[in-house]
Amino acid sequence: MSKKPEKTRDLLHSFGLRYSKPRNIILDYFHEKDRHTSAEHLFYDLKDRGHNLSLSTVYLNLSVLKNAGLIRELKGAMGEAIFDSNLSPHHHLVCEQCGEVMDVPIFTVAGEKPTYLLKAHAEQATGWKVKEPRLELRGLCPTCQNT
C-alpha cells in the first residue's frame, strides 16, 4: 500500500527535509486519503499497522511537516492539535461530542450575509448542528508588528 520511498524522499527533499523511515510512514498515512488526526491517534493507528514509532518522534515530525507546509494544524474539540493533510483552503466543523472533524468548503460557509448565513449554510450543507460561531482570529497586535 505504501508509496515508493523514492517518491517520498523526493517530496521531502523538495521541502528541504531529510528522508527518514518515520517521515515516510507518516506521509504514507496522510496520503492514503485526507485525514484528520491527533498525534496520539496517529501514534496508535501506526502501532496497529505494525509501525512502532516513538510518540515523541510522531510529535516531532508532525511539527516538522507542519512547519514545512506539508500538513496543516487545527484545534480539536478538547483543544488538542489535529493535523490535516488537505491543503486546499477550507474550514472545519468539529463535533464537540465525538471529536469528528469535517471539512467545509469555504464558499459554502462564506455566503452573502456572513454571521447568520454562515450557520444556516453550514448546517444545511452538512447536516451538522452548528454552535453560534464566535470567531477567534489570530494575528499580531500593533505593538507586536514592530518586533
Next chain:
Amino acid sequence: MSKKPEKTRDLLHSFGLRYSKPRNIILDYFHEKDRHTSAEHLFYDLKDRGHNLSLSTVYLNLSVLKNAGLIRELKGAMGEAIFDSNLSPHHHLVCEQCGEVMDVPIFTVAGEKPTYLLKAHAEQATGWKVKEPRLELRGLCPTCQNT
C-alpha cells in the same frame, strides 16, 4: 473598590449559585472592567491584591461561572482557556506573539463579502495584522445529534 457583597450574593443566587468569598473576589475582578484572563493570570493578579485563593479554586469557579453563563470562555494564543466577562456578542482577536486579546464587534467583521472583507475590515478597524482566518466551527455531527 469592591462592590457590596450583598449585590454579588444576590447575583450569584439569581443564577442558582451559592455565595462565597472567592466568587465575590473573582466577580469583583471581572466587573471592575471587562477583562480577558486565564486562570493562572487571574490567580497571580488576585495574589498581588492580597487575595490568596488556591489555584484549584480559581479553576473551579471560572468553570462554575462559565457554566452559569456569567462569563465566557475562549482559547488563547497557546490554546489555554481565557475567560471574558463581556457577554455581549463579539468576536476576538488574539495576538499570536504576546497573547493580547481584543474584542471585535461582530458587524465590523461581518461585512458583505465575508472571507475576504473579514480580514480587511478587521485589520482596518483595529490596526492588527490578521492571519488568514480559517474557521473552526464547533457543533454536533449528525450522529451525535441523536444522543
Next chain:
DNA sequence: ATCATTGCAAACTGTTTGCATCAAG
C-alpha cells in the same frame, strides 16, 4: 444539620526537551 465550597497535593493529558545512539547525505 446539610450540603456545597475550599485548599492542598496528587493525578492526568497533551506536548516538549535532553541526551546518547543511529541513520542520511
Next chain:
DNA sequence: CTTGATGCAAACAGTTTGCAATGAT
C-alpha cells in the same frame, strides 16, 4: 564524516480530582 533524526525517559504546562476541613444556607 558531519549533521540531523530517533527513542526513551524525564520535564512541563494547563487543568482536574480526591479528600478532609470549612463555610453557606
